[in-house]
Amino acid sequence: MMYEKLVYTNERGESIELSVGSVYHCNVSKDVDGIAGVTNAVYSTNSMGQHGDTYVGQRIEARDVDILGHINTRDKQQSYELRRRLLKIFNPELGGTLAYEYGSFKRIINCRLHGKPDVGRKSVLQQFSLQLDCLNPFWREEDEQKEDIASWVAAWHFPCVIEKDNSKSMIFGYRAESVIVDCFNEGDVSTGMRVRFTxxxxxxxxxxxxxxxxxxxxxxxxxxxxxxxEVNTKYGSKGATLTRDGVKYDYFRKVDVDSTFMQLDIGDNNFRYDADGGVNSMEVSIFYDREYLGV
Structure with a gap:
């Protein structure tokens, strides 16, 4: 049987499932608010004698997710233990992720508990309510997207037969030089990316x-x-780091002053790479998330 479920995972990797099939019973379609749609703020200006306003810009507000459910057991000792586990995992001091799942469909969003879980007995069962703040309001897919502009492709595979008197050369790998790569953003909004130079x-x-x-x-x-x-262009994470011999260094100062911390627009985004020297000794990859307004 398929049903909607939410899975909260904190920074320590501890998880709780909230669904009609969980001991933490929650009917996602009825008892959860804020997972679909967003709220935006529109900025405008006006002047004397002008009718109406002139559009300046807009922003999408942070997302609030409110969850209501109950601990589905009448055993008092078990109810106490489950309540303690709920309070432990939904720790306001820890950040976490909230995953929405329905069958094979899955979306994830970063979040943090607002206040503390409110747990109290209602009639026979204990009821709980949770308020989550999602400062980045967009849902994303579970796996990050990756596009290689220049990389080496393995060409050696098994079974491998090497003839004793074979005079032909054997290719173990070759360089796939895609002069231009299209990072197609299927999401609902523009998004940042990580560019990796190797x-x-x-x-x-x-x-x-x-x-x-x-x-x-x-x-x-x-x-x-x-x-x-790696150069990161995501809001709140912009910067550049060098990894050399396993040690990371801040390399933000090495970014050219005329550079732009580019965002991937919705749809096609075509990129090419270059260098002043050693361009054929470089691999370039782009990583990004497809972000969505709701589930």
Whole structure:
């Protein structure tokens, strides 16, 4: 039997399922508010003699999710233990994620408990109410999307037969050089991304360019073999880091001043890569989430 369910997981990896099939009983379609749709604020301006207002911009507000349910047991000792577990996992000091699932459909959102769980006895069963703040109001898919612009593709596979007198060369891998890659954003809103530059040799001043808008991200740096630089353009997480010999360094200062922390627009986003030197010794990958207004 398929039914809607919510699964909350805190930073420690502890989870609770809220559904009609759980001991933490919750009818998601009736007892949960705030998982579908968003609230936006519209900004406008006006001047003397103007009829109406002039549109300036808008923003989507943070999402509030309110959950009502009850602990589905009449055993007092078990009810107490389940109540204690609810309070332990829904700890206001810990952030977490809320997953909505219905069959194979799944969406995830970051959240944090507002206040504390309100648990009290109503008639026979204990009732609980939870208020969650989702500062980033968008739901996302479980798996992050990845697009490779330049990478090495393995060509060695089993079974492998090597002839004793074979004079032909054997290809173990080849470089897939996609000059332009399309990061197609199927979500409802524009979203940030992580751009990963990996050096297979010496690379000087790597750059990634949005061929549709002319925006680019350039790093004024010489990368050594094995270096990995990631540039994050997501709101609240913007920055750049270098990983060298397993140690991470802040590399925000290496981002060219004319660079743009680009967002992926809805639909097509075409990118190409380049470098002042060692361009063929570089791998470039783009990671991003498809974000949605509701479930």
């Amino acid at each position: 050096a297979l040799g010496t690379v000087t001043n790597p750059v990634i360019l949005n061929v549709d808008t002319g925006e680019f991200i350039k790093l004024n740096v010489t990368m050594q073999t094995g270096d990995v630089i």
